[in-house]
Amino acid sequence: MSRFWSPFVHDLEPYVPGEQPKIANLIKLNTNENPYGPSPKVLEVLKQEINDDLRLYPDPDSSKLKQTIADYYDIDTQQVFVGNGSDEVLAHVFNALFQHDAPLLFPDITYSFYPVYCQLYQINYHAVPLTDQFEIDVTDYQQKNGGIIFPNPNAPTSRLLALDKIEQLLQHNAESVVVIDEAYIDFGGETAIPLVEKYPNLLVTQTLSKSRSLANLRIGFAIGHPDLIEALVRVKDSFNSYPMSNLAVNAGIEAFNDQEYFELTNRKIITSRKQLIQELVTLGFEVLPSVANFVFVTHPQHDAEELSAELRQQGVIVRHFQHNRISQFLRITIGTSEQNQQLAQALKKVI
Numbered sequence: 001m002s003r004f005w006s007p008f009v010h011d012l013e014p015y016v017p018g019e020q021p022k023i024a025n026l027i028k029l030n031t032n033e034n035p036y037g038p039s040p041k042v043l044e045v046l047k048q049e050i051n052d053d054l055r056l057y058p059d060p061d062s063s064k065l066k067q068t069i070a071d072y073y074d075i076d077t078q079q080v081f082v083g084n085g086s087d088e089v090l091a092h093v094f095n096a097l098f099q100h101d102a103p104l105l106f107p108d109i110t111y112s113f114y115p116v117y118c119q120l121y122q123i124n125y126h127a128v129p130l131t132d133q134f135e136i137d138v139t140d141y142q143q144k145n146g147g148i149i150f151p152n153p154n155a156p157t158s159r160l161l162a163l164d165k166i167e168q169l170l171q172h173n174a175e176s177v178v179v180i181d182e183a184y185i186d187f188g189g190e191t192a193i194p195l196v197e198k199y200p201n202l203l204v205t206q207t208l209s210k211s212r213s214l215a216n217l218r219i220g221f222a223i224g225h226p227d228l229i230e231a232l233v234r235v236k237d238s239f240n241s242y243p244m245s246n247l248a249v250n251a252g253i254e255a256f257n258d259q260e261y262f263e264l265t266n267r268k269i270i271t272s273r274k275q276l277i278q279e280l281v282t283l284g285f286e287v288l289p290s291v292a293n294f295v296f297v298t299h300p301q302h303d304a305e306e307l308s309a310e311l312r313q314q315g316v317i318v319r320h321f322q323h324n325r326i327s328q329f330l331r332i333t334i335g336t337s338e339q340n341q342q343l344a345q346a347l348k349k350v351i
Ligand SMILES: Cc1ncc(COP(=O)(O)O)c(C=O)c1O
Pocket: 031, 032, 084, 085, 086, 087, 088, 111, 151, 155, 181, 183, 206, 207, 208, 209, 215, 218, 219, 220
């Protein structure tokens, strides 16, 4: 705290990311990173990009990356926005599209950055309770609102909302922007991107941090009607003209080009997820159905926070949230088969 701060900064409660430990050799299953490295072709491109051109500012529009994403999803470049991680894209979404009189709606259990953006941009919101089974009931969103946002699959619950339900939501909320945050969609869900042609109020965001294993390069994007995209560009150009380096742009392009590697690593993660769920069920855990690269679990006989602390002592970090409704749950990122085995061994010791 300092007398030089504005009153606004005094009251800010920033987002707290999952721990990035300074100690080596921990099994890190707490921030939903990909256990495999990026495509070797991406690494090759990055090496080529280390040259004297780093003295130049990058293309402010990241047009080549936008073109690649547009081609990949068979849409127009005017329907694509790119930014420095989907967190930055989402921040611009809150600022550009959710500043309205009625409250923004999102689930009570969801990505904990949403309320932080609301505070930052002074947006009034209402947290809509998930059902007892941690599902989104779209009829709960048939109320006056200034926008709707949720991840699909939801985080940290890992549950998917089917596309027909998303259409129902869009039809009942034609006057608001509906944002589907698809950070984890590639691990088994079906993307809502084709629906943007039909619904001008739909915006879909995605990231290259998870299924394309590039969390460190910070590449995210949004897809929607050109009018929504223009609003994002206006905010971006009033904030930072050059959010993406040549390194990020060219690595991102190659990550989309190397479809084979993308499919191979995703398949491995999905197989590991099935194996891990089986192990956890055998150990007495209840596991919510997951189509993400993480599972959300609870154990009827063991306190989740204690389990998390005991696992850390065994060299495994997982994520525990203080939120009342989920204080008995742990979110565990899917690791390699080997890491999952090590997790299971550690759990056997502490349970
Ligand atoms: C639901 C959700 N959305 C968005 C993000 C942000 O991803 P990034 O900023 O790395 O693109 C995350 C990161 O964990 C997430 O869980």
